[in-house]
């Protein structure tokens with residue numbers, strides 16, 4: 461794209477809330493279940509079925525709004541958004557129109573020149589539609605997703621590059637996931653984003669005609685769709701053409717966007733207040749209680765861990781991959797004399813840490829860190845023990861004794877072992893005595909190998925030296 465244009469992007473992000481049941485009925489919220497096994501007259505819109513609002517969905521929506529520094533509306537209401545599409549059996553979606561539950565928030569993201577503030581216009585609560593699967597024999601409809609609670613987060617047109625969009629989505633996903641409000645999996649559709657993109661002459665403050673890009677189901681696809689679409693719009697403008705507001709899809713195979721339909725306007729949806737649901741009325745006390753339940757955000761925890769324990773960035777990031785991991789680390793760190801060893805040990809397998817609940821008790825994690833810190837066991841043994849505890853939680857001190865994993869630090873035993881190693885490698889011993897001291901490392905290596913890494917390296921070295929100097 462030539463530099464005469466400036467890219468202007470606003471985002472609409474949909475996030476499925478991780479409540480146990482749907483927004484307006486008691487059907488379970490699931491992913492990957494047998495199609496059409498979690499639906500009822502309410503979520504499929506049968507005549508006479510009456511919705512009842514799930515309080516947990518309201519709580520999660522407001523917690524998300526608080527994480528994004530939004531103003532919370534103590535009075536809001538649900539509206540009907542009327543449109544027909546095969547994945548929406550009711551032919552309307554229960555959403556929020558002119559009284560959203562949260563407004564006026566912001567999120568700071570890293571950008572080229574330090575931190576940049578992205579303004580959030582609104583966050584509202586709505587329900588998801590069903591899922592269509594297109595096959596060569598026709599289209600399949602799964603209603604399990606109908607009525608799953610969603611939040612839609614709408615930003616101001618504050619982004620100027622694909623990198624800023626990616627940074628925002630990462631920050632948003634981390635905050636929402638850490639607070640346990642959603643798993644935010646783009647590949648499973650629990651986080652979806654639509655990109656509104658237009659170009660304008662550099663320096664202008666008027667907005668151009670925008671295209672809304674839909675169905676971007678990974679960060680990488682979003683970045684590629686933005687790059688393609690900006691280039692396409694620039695080419696149209698350069699050729700003297702005109703752009704019009706439209707909805708465009710993205711083809712993952714070709715990396716191109718394609719026109720789907722002219723952009724609907726808000727009037728097209730004939731919004732009106734949902735007659736089957738009362739307004740949502742909250743007290744300040746309730747909102748304050750929900751706010752107090754929010755965890756400290758991961759970025760601030762990382763800064764605290766690095767400061768307190770002298771951790772590097774990778775280790776701090778691994779420990780804050782989930783709230784469960786960070787909480788487990790903090791609890792165990794308070795019980796061990798070696799919190800830094802504990803951090804390194806836990807962070808040695810980031811994938812395992814990210815899998816939800818930590819199956820090892822804080823006391824056992826702390827005991828393991830103590831064993832490693834006191835050098836009763838080596839770092840390799842500590843990692844093996846951690847894997848063992850992950851499979852079956854137990855006291856690591858007992859496991860060390862039972863499995864004979866403790867470090868060999870008995871001087872007499874090491875001296876006997878050193879004698880064996882020297883006897884088995886007479887040439888190396890000769891070379892050492894002739895001044896080639898580098899072979900000492902190889903001899904220490906032999907001692908480690910014979911003890912499966914349990915020989916204390918410092919004491920092994922001393923034992924070898926005392927024998928070699930005779």
Ligand SMILES: [Zn+2]
Nearest residue numbers: 485487500503
């Ligand atoms: Zn239902």
